[in-house]
Amino acid sequence: MELVIENLSKTYPNGVQALRDVSLTIPTGMFGLLGPNGAGKSSLMRTIATLQEADSGSIRLGDIDVLRDKDAVRRVLGYLPQEFGVYPKVSAEALLDHFAVLKGLSNTKERQEVVTALLQRTNLYDVRKKNLGGFSGGMKQRFGIAQALLGNPRLIIVDEPTAGLDPGERNRFHNLLSEIGENIIVILSTHIVSDVSDLCRNMAIINKGQVLLTGDPLQVMQELRGQVWRRAVAKEELAALQQAQRVISSRLFAGQTIVHVLADAQPGSEYTPVEPSLEDVYFARIAEAERGVTLNPDKVAVS
Structure with missing residues (x-):
């Protein structure tokens, strides 16, 4: 059914x-x-x-x-x-x-x-x-x-x-x-x-x-593989980073601000690759929609 x-x-x-x-x-x-x-x-x-x-x-x-x-x-x-x-x-x-x-x-x-x-x-x-x-x-x-x-x-x-x-x-x-x-x-x-x-x-x-x-949660996470990057930034740097990169999430961890960025290639030497989670998919979709980007519901990767 x-x-x-x-x-x-x-x-x-x-x-x-x-x-x-x-x-x-x-x-x-x-x-x-x-x-x-x-x-x-x-x-x-x-x-x-x-x-x-x-x-x-x-x-x-x-x-x-x-x-x-x-x-x-x-x-x-x-x-x-x-x-x-x-x-x-x-x-x-x-x-x-x-x-x-x-x-x-x-x-x-x-x-x-x-x-x-x-x-x-x-x-x-x-x-x-x-x-x-x-x-x-x-x-x-x-x-x-x-x-x-x-x-x-x-x-x-x-x-x-x-x-x-x-x-x-x-x-x-x-x-x-x-x-x-x-x-x-x-x-x-x-x-x-x-x-x-x-x-x-x-x-x-x-x-x-x-x-x-x-889609299938496992599949949509897989389709973001190689596009999610992580780095720690000072709190006062966050606003500028959000202007320069497609920041999909930020959170405090052990007193540091940890950001996840969506990019097709490593944005810089201070970034490390992240195995994408469903949270990354979720925040990426919501962030891109808020920016007014036209999205294809059948494809996770965004341009």
Whole structure:
């Protein structure tokens, strides 16, 4: 099964164009949608999840017309939005049972079996009687995945799921998502590059409502090989370097400013080659788009 998005556009009443002619083909497995805050990721996810209308374009999930047959989509959709609220004085077991009723599981015995299985799968069974108000951020996110899995969905959307999680909870959540994404479509929308590089076999980078790149993370990193260079600079030198070179990222490390530069050949003797990471691809694409360079979404190297 594939989710096929073609020429999707959305402009809000305040004039903000959130989506600009977006086209994507998303196969079974984990798909990473990567972009900065405000890039249009949540607008795209909300449109796929039938929570808002598109101005133009089409979306198909298998044989379902997503924009026209919303009830059919909702029957096979699991959704974990960026802001997932819970009733703080209700237990995980009771609230998940309530969600199961809303999902159409009317048989009490069958519903209890499903709720128990999902709490075990998300490693929440031992705290099933605990009120959700006492859950950590990671536990709430795992509960969010449990409710998204009700009804054996064919498509799951998770929007910024690891933001704010500590490293241990983030790893647990990664393992859970990886297991879920083996047989269904899971769209992971995030601004955290490592979430995509760790989990996804296919990805897209989006910024200002436009798709800048699609592909296999390993392949797009390979296509930047030999073009990323690293050097340390004094803080006061950074502005001048940004004018002279295509600086794609800078960060502090051990008190020094470390820059990564995109160039076809070594820019100078003080530069050393770097094995490109997905972060380099991401920052290169975003930086070139911000500079107004016309990009070919099928090719990572830029001129």
